[in-house]
Amino acid sequence: MNRWIFNPMTRVVLSTLVLLLVAGCGESRENKVSPLTGTVSVPLEGARLYIYGENEDIYGPAGYVSEPTGPDGSFSLSLRPGTYVGVVRKRASGDAAGPVRIGDYRSEPVTIEVSADRALVLDLTATIKVANEKAFPAMKAGGRTGLAGRVLDVDGNPVEGVRVNVYDHIQMSERPKYVSERTGPDGRFLVKVRRGGTYYLAARDRFGGPPQLGDLYGRYDEGTIDPSGATVRKGEITGDLEIVVHKVW
Amino acid sequence: MRAIALVMFSLMALSCSGQIEDIESLSRKAREGDLRSGRELVLAMGAENRERSLKAYRAVLSLGEIARPQLYRGLKSSDRRVFESSAAALGSIGSQDSVPLLIDALKEEGQRRYAAAWALGEIGSMDGVPILVEAIQSEDDVLRKTAVRALVKIGPEVEDDVIPVLRNEVDQKAQRAAVRVLGEIKGPGAVSLLEAVDGDNRDAAVWALGRIGAPGSLLTLIDALNDERWVVRRQAAEALGNLENVDAVEALRLALEDPEPVVREWAARSLETLAGVQTLYRDEDGQMVPPYNLYR
Numbered sequence: 054m055n056r057w058i059f060n061p062m063t064r065v066v067l068s069t070l071v072l073l074l075v076a077g078c079g080e081s082r083e084n085k086v087s088p089l090t091g092t093v094s095v096p097l098e099g100a101r102l103y104i105y106g107e108n109e110d111i112y113g114p115a116g117y118v119s120e121p122t123g124p125d126g127s128f129s130l131s132l133r134p135g136t137y138v139g140v141v142r143k144r145a146s147g148d149a150a151g152p153v154r155i156g157d158y159r160s161e162p163v164t165i166e167v168s169a170d171r172a173l174v175l176d177l178t179a180t181i182k183v184a185n186e187k188a189f190p191a192m193k194a195g196g197r198t199g200l201a202g203r204v205l206d207v208d209g210n211p212v213e214g215v216r217v218n219v220y221d222h223i224q225m226s227e228r229p230k231y232v233s234e235r236t237g238p239d240g241r242f243l244v245k246v247r248r249g250g251t252y253y254l255a256a257r258d259r260f261g262g263p264p265q266l267g268d269l270y271g272r273y274d275e276g277t278i279d280p281s282g283a284t285v286r287k288g289e290i291t292g293d294l295e296i297v298v299h300k301v302w
Numbered sequence: 303m304r305a306i307a308l309v310m311f312s313l314m315a316l317s318c319s320g321q322i323e324d325i326e327s328l329s330r331k332a333r334e335g336d337l338r339s340g341r342e343l344v345l346a347m348g349a350e351n352r353e354r355s356l357k358a359y360r361a362v363l364s365l366g367e368i369a370r371p372q373l374y375r376g377l378k379s380s381d382r383r384v385f386e387s388s389a390a391a392l393g394s395i396g397s398q399d400s401v402p403l404l405i406d407a408l409k410e411e412g413q414r415r416y417a418a419a420w421a422l423g424e425i426g427s428m429d430g431v432p433i434l435v436e437a438i439q440s441e442d443d444v445l446r447k448t449a450v451r452a453l454v455k456i457g458p459e460v461e462d463d464v465i466p467v468l469r470n471e472v473d474q475k476a477q478r479a480a481v482r483v484l485g486e487i488k489g490p491g492a493v494s495l496l497e498a499v500d501g502d503n504r505d506a507a508v509w510a511l512g513r514i515g516a517p518g519s520l521l522t523l524i525d526a527l528n529d530e531r532w533v534v535r536r537q538a539a540e541a542l543g544n545l546e547n548v549d550a551v552e553a554l555r556l557a558l559e560d561p562e563p564v565v566r567e568w569a570a571r572s573l574e575t576l577a578g579v580q581t582l583y584r585d586e587d588g589q590m591v592p593p594y595n596l597y598r
Contacts, residue, residue, distance in 0.1 A: 302359075
C-alpha cells in the first residue's frame with residue numbers, strides 16, 4: 054500500500070512575537086535607518102493536526118487526527134495519496150473535539166497534496182484565537198420554526214449546562230445542523246430551525262466525536278436503535294420534547 | 303483528656319485519609335486483594351466529584367472480575383449513584399453470574415433501576431427477560447425506555463414474552479414500548495396484532511410494520527396513508543419505503559399531494575427508494591424540491 058509519511062520532525066510553530074529592531078541612530082550613511090522585522094516562533098506542544106477530505110466541512114469531525122504534538126511541536130501521520138485540508142488546533146481544555154474558543158490555538162486551513170512514495174514535511178503556524186467570528190448555527194437561524202423542550206436527568210430533575218444537538222440525518226454522526234444554547238437551571242432548550250421537517254435530537258455536555266465514557270448524553274428516542282424523529286412544521290415550535298441524559302457507561 | 307483527644311484525632315485522620323486516597327492507589331491495592339480498597343473504589347464511583355467518580359469507574363472496569371463481589375455490595379447501597387454505577391459496571395464486565403443479582407436489583411424501588419436494566423441488556427441473558435418485560439410496563443419512563451433497548455439487544459428470542467404486552471390496550475405506554483421492541487426485533491408473530499393497533503399508538507405500530515417488512519402489511523400501510531392524523535400518515539409514507547414493494551408506488555404518488563409537507567417529503571423519499579429515481583415534492587414554500595438524503 055502506498056502511503057505518505059509526514060516527517061516526524063515536522064514542527065508546528067507558533068507565532069508569538071513580532072520583533073521590531075530599529076538600528077541605532079548614526080551619522081551620514083549611518084543616518085539611514087532600516088527596519089528589521091521578523092517573527093519568533095516556538096514549538097507548540099499538545100496541538101493536533103486535523104485532516105479533512107478536500108470538500109469536507111472543516112468544522113465537522115476530521116477524517117484523521119494526529120496525536121498531540123510533543124515538546125518539539127512535531128507530529129506525524131500516514132495518509133493515502135490525495136488532496137486534503139489540514140488544520141492545527143489546540144484547545145485549552147485539552148479536548149480533542151469541540152469548538153475552538155477564545156484563547157485556544159488554531160491555524161488557517163491549508164491544502165495538502167499527498168502523492169505516493171514521497172515524504173511531505175510541513176511547517177504550520179497556529180495562532181491564538183482572540184475573538185469569535187461565528188455563532189452557533191442555532192443562533193443564526195431566525196424565524197419562528199423550532200424545537201423546544203427540557204433536558205432531564207434519570208430522576209426527572211432538569212439538567213443545567215448541556216446543549217441539544219439537532220441533526221437532519223438519522224445517523225447523527227456528522228456535525229449537527231443546529232446547536233442550542235446551554236440549558237439553564239430549568240433544563241429548557243429552544244432550537245430555531247430554518248425549515249420544517251424531521252429532525253433528530255441528542256443532548257450532551259461536551260462537543261464533538263462519539264460520546265465518551267462518563268459524558269452526559271441522551272437522545273430523543275423510545276429505546277429504539279434509531280432515534281425518534283421530531284417533526285416540526287414551518288412557523289411552529291414543536292414543544293414538550295423531553296430528553297433524558299445519563300452518564301455514558 | 304489528652305489521650306482521648308489524640309485518639310479522636312487519629313481516628314479523624316484515618317477517616318480523612320480514606321476519603322482522599324487516590325484512585326490509582328486504591329486500584330493497585332484492590333488488585334492485590336485488599337478488600338477495603340475494593341470497597342472504597344466502588345464507593346468512589348458515586349463521588350460527587352465527577353472526575354474522581356469517572357476515574358473510579360474506569361478503575362473498577364479494569365479490575366474486571368476481581369471487582370464483582372464489591373459491586374454486588376454496591377447493588378445493596380442506599381446511595382443511588384453507587385447503586386447505579388455498580389449495576390452499570392456489572393453490565394460492562396458482562397458476567398452471566400451477575401444476572402440473578404441484577405434481576406433483584408431491578409426490583410429495588412427508589413433506586414436508579416434503569417442501570418440494572420441496561421446491564422441485563424449488555425449481558426444478554428434470557429433469564430433477565432421476564433423482569434425486563436415487567437420493566438417495559440413500568441410508570442418510570444427512563445426504566446421503560448432502557449428496558450426496551452435491553453430487550454432489543456437480547457434479540458428476537460424475546461418475541462413470545464413481549465407479545466402479551468402488545469395485547470394490553472389499557473396501558474398505552476406499555477403497549478407502545480412493546481411495539482418498539484417488536485418492531486426492532488422484526489418479530490413476525492406480531493404482525494397481525496400490530497395491524498390491529500389503533501389509537502395513540504398507531505403511528506408506532508405503522509413504524510414497526512415498516513421495520514418488519516411483511517408483504518401482507520401493504521394494504522394496512524396504504525390505508526394508514528389516509529389516516530386523519532398526519533403523524534400516522536408520515537410514518538406510513540416512511541414505512542412503505544421500507545417495505546420495498548412496488549405496489550406501494552401509486553399510493554405514495556397520491557401522498558405527494560398530502561396537505562402536510564412532511565408527509566409529501568417522506569412519500570418522495572420512499573418513492574425514490576422503490577423506483578430508484580429522484581422524486582420531487584412540493585415543500586412548505588410551494589417549491590418542487592428533492593428530499594434531502596436522510597441516510598447519508
